[in-house]
Amino acid sequence: MLQKLKNVGPKTTKLLNKLGIYDITDLVDYYPFRYDVMKLTPLIDGDVCINATVESIPVLTYIRKGLTKLSFRVLTDNFLINVTIFNRNFLKHSLKPGMEINLNGKYDTRKNVLTCNDIKLKPIYNNEIIPIYHQTKGVNSKLINSIVNEALSQDLTIYDYIPEYLVSKYEFLDKKEALYKIHNPKRVSDAKNAIVRFKYEELFKFMFKINYLKTKREKKGGLKRNINPDRVFEFINDLEFELTKDQTNAVKDIVDDLYKPSRMNRLILGDVGSGKTIVAVCAAYYNYLCGYQSVILAPTEILANQHFINISSMFKKYGISVALLKGKTTKKERTKILEDLKKGDIDLLIGTHAILSDDVVFKNLGFVVTDEQHRFGVNQRKNLSNKGVMCDVLYMSATPIPRTYALTIYGDMDISLIKTKPSGRKEIQTSLIRTKDIKVALNTILEEIKKNHQAYIVCPLIENEDSDLTSVKDLKKKMDIAFNKKIPIEILHGQMKQTEKDSVMKNFKEGKTKILISTTVIEVGVDVFNATLMVIFNAERFGLSTLHQLRGRIGRNNLESKCILISDKRAERLKVLEQSNDGFYISEMDFKLRGEGDLFGVRQSGDMVFKIANISSDIKILTQANIDSKKFISKNIDNDFENYSMYKLLVNDLMHID
Numbered sequence: 113m114l115q116k117l118k119n120v121g122p123k124t125t126k127l128l129n130k131l132g133i134y135d136i137t138d139l140v141d142y143y144p145f146r147y148d149v150m151k152l153t154p155l156i157d158g159d160v161c162i163n164a165t166v167e168s169i170p171v172l173t174y175i176r177k178g179l180t181k182l183s184f185r186v187l188t189d190n191f192l193i194n195v196t197i198f199n200r201n202f203l204k205h206s207l208k209p210g211m212e213i214n215l216n217g218k219y220d221t222r223k224n225v226l227t228c229n230d231i232k233l234k235p236i237y238n239n240e241i242i243p244i245y246h247q248t249k250g251v252n253s254k255l256i257n258s259i260v261n262e263a264l265s266q267d268l269t270i271y272d273y274i275p276e277y278l279v280s281k282y283e284f285l286d287k288k289e290a291l292y293k294i295h296n297p298k299r300v301s302d303a304k305n306a307i308v309r310f311k312y313e314e315l316f317k318f319m320f321k322i323n324y325l326k327t328k329r330e331k332k333g334g335l336k337r338n339i340n341p342d343r344v345f346e347f348i349n350d351l352e353f354e355l356t357k358d359q360t361n362a363v364k365d366i367v368d369d370l371y372k373p374s375r376m377n378r379l380i381l382g383d384v385g386s387g388k389t390i391v392a393v394c395a396a397y398y399n400y401l402c403g404y405q406s407v408i409l410a411p412t413e414i415l416a417n418q419h420f421i422n423i424s425s426m427f428k429k430y431g432i433s434v435a436l437l438k439g440k441t442t443k444k445e446r447t448k449i450l451e452d453l454k455k456g457d458i459d460l461l462i463g464t465h466a467i468l469s470d471d472v473v474f475k476n477l478g479f480v481v482t483d484e485q486h487r488f489g490v491n492q493r494k495n496l497s498n499k500g501v502m503c504d505v506l507y508m509s510a511t512p513i514p515r516t517y518a519l520t521i522y523g524d525m526d527i528s529l530i531k532t533k534p535s536g537r538k539e540i541q542t543s544l545i546r547t548k549d550i551k552v553a554l555n556t557i558l559e560e561i562k563k564n565h566q567a568y569i570v571c572p573l574i575e576n577e578d579s580d581l582t583s584v585k586d587l588k589k590k591m592d593i594a595f596n597k598k599i600p601i602e603i604l605h606g607q608m609k610q611t612e613k614d615s616v617m618k619n620f621k622e623g624k625t626k627i628l629i630s631t632t633v634i635e636v637g638v639d640v641f642n643a644t645l646m647v648i649f650n651a652e653r654f655g656l657s658t659l660h661q662l663r664g665r666i667g668r669n670n671l672e673s674k675c676i677l678i679s680d681k682r683a684e685r686l687k688v689l690e691q692s693n694d695g696f697y698i699s700e701m702d703f704k705l706r707g708e709g710d711l712f713g714v715r716q717s718g719d720m721v722f723k724i725a726n727i728s729s730d731i732k733i734l735t736q737a738n739i740d741s742k743k744f745i746s747k748n749i750d751n752d753f754e755n756y757s758m759y760k761l762l763v764n765d766l767m768h769i770d
């Protein structure tokens with residue numbers, strides 16, 4: 113496909129593939145991420161950008177290995193100057209006397225030499241806009257732009273996902289024209305108009321999928337359960353602790369959903385430590401009473417283990433059988449579990465993605481829980497709910513987001529919010545300090561460790577490469593020196609193998625390690641009750657929600673806990689964390705203060721990768737696209753989108769998802 117284009121051979125095709133470009137559509141949708149506006153300057157001492165005429169044949173000199181110099185003369189405004197440029201051998205043959213070119217570099221008046229860092233083989237006009245693309249070695253922005261333009265000059269069939277009546281309502285550019293303008297804007301406004309249009313299209317399509325799935329699901333039947341939902345209180349009243357009001361309400365929401373004959377698709381949105389797991393467990397109990405099997409899918413082994421240990425002890429006295437299936441499960445054990453599942457001898461299966469394997473077959477799966485839902489892509493979730501006919505699905509997420517967002521990007525789900533923390537929890541005391549006061553942090557670490565508590569330390573980098581930021585490896589060395597190697601410290605980061613990460617987490621959980629230095633990879637849901645201190649270096653590098661989530665790793669029981677944020681930047685927004693422990697408030701503030709929030713981790717998997725839109729900063733467009741797509745669906749769903757061929761196709765694709 114791509115190779116039909118001039119200048120695109122097998123080698124370039126490979127490089128384009130590397131950029132995620134596989135066909136003409138990918139190509140024309142590969143938008144510039146920024147534009148440079150060129151400004152011509154007069155010939156002055158210092159940085160210049162001038163047009164000039166080549167006067168002499170360039171001379172190439174080899175200075176040493178890997179360094180060559182090209183020298184020639186140009187005429188600009190009747191002024192003859194000497195030009196040099198390093199390591200551009202290939203220009204020797206393209207530069208011919210008489211040619212008009214553009215030169216960018218530093219001019220030295222005294223020596224009359226212009227040392228260039230860039231030469232364009234044609235003159236530019238003042239304020240010319242140059243599109244800049246993400247490039248890779250072998251294909252630069254200029255080449256990408258010329259290939260795109262070659263594609264655009266062909267007679268392409270381009271589908272517009274924005275229905276015509278909306279194109280005219282918003283006076284959007286025609287799609288083909290918009291494509292041309294986004295790649296070759298003559299004015300800044302050209303680019304702006306085109307960008308808005310593509311953002312809207314992308315978000316409209318995205319909201320279409322969400323709203324369509326919701327509409328379809330509401331029409332679909334689900335499992336019948338005949339047991340009175342109130343019987344879940346037999347279990348709740350027997351728990352060691354009392355549920356909070358929000359927890360009780362969430363359980364009621366879910367159990368009512370399960371009782372109703374339609375299919376559930378519900379999200380529990382609750383801060384870290386708000387106690388989501390128990391809510392899912394209550395619902396699994398009710399599902400068991402009704403005679404169906406349940407599944408809890410966790411993103412990592414360590415979380416799956418934790419759930420298994422906690423839940424099997426709670427379920428023991430009810431005779432509910434719980435099994436754990438993970439990558440490490442032995443073959444013998446696995447075979448037994450699979451048999452028992454098929455026979456219906458296992459009531460609740462807890463596991464990692466190992467559960468998704470095709471040979472895992474249930475007798476009558478009725479209820480699926482996905483913990484920390486953003487880690488799983490739509491396709492993996494699909495696999496799981498397909499294991500049961502019409503089964504009900506519950507997602508749990510610890511990323512609090514502002515209400516407006518929740519209602520759009522989770523629009524296909526019903527939402528239960530857990531805002532309050534279990535009583536008896538002490539507020540985490542958060543303080544903001546500067547690097548020069550690092551001693552405060554070190555002393556606090558020592559104090560906590562003397563009390564036999566543990567500490568997390570988070571920094572932005574794994575390793576320092578010419579950066580002033582703190583790194584995990586560097587800090588480990590420094591801490592070992594500071595504490596004379598007397599305190600067991602381990603590190604954790606994303607470049608480690610999963611098995612290594614698991615064992616580090618296990619050592620920490622068991623109290624063998626006292627300090628864990630890591631990047632932001634620490635598991636969201638892991639309980640280390642003894643960890644009472646969280647120290648975060650270069651805190652200004654993180655969004656407020658991420659920081660809040662990180663500190664949620666401590667204070668998971670009634671011990672006094674502290675969080676120390678270290679930052680030398682005057683970041684007013686960090687003060688929000690000193691003042692509040694409420695994740696929902698914090699995420700609202702983050703959006704207010706930065707204009708865009710920190711949606712890290714929200715629906716992060718595959719189904720939410722945008723080419724141009726940004727759900728944080730494009731909230732207005734998102735909200736409008738949500739409203740418009742709903743109307744569009746209700747108008748066209750009964751005739752199967754008859755007049756919209758691409759939506760007919762999209763709908764067919766979506767049918768496979770559900």
Ligand code: ADP
Nearest residue numbers: 353354355356384385386387388389390534637
């Ligand atoms: P998260 O919402 O982050 O997943 P968990 O479900 O892991 O939180 O709960 C955190 C801890 O709080 C667990 O140890 C759990 O047993 C405990 N917990 C949950 N609900 C309550 C409650 N109502 N009262 C006291 N402790 C609770």
Ligand code: MG
Nearest residue numbers: 388389483637
């Ligand atoms: Mg959890």
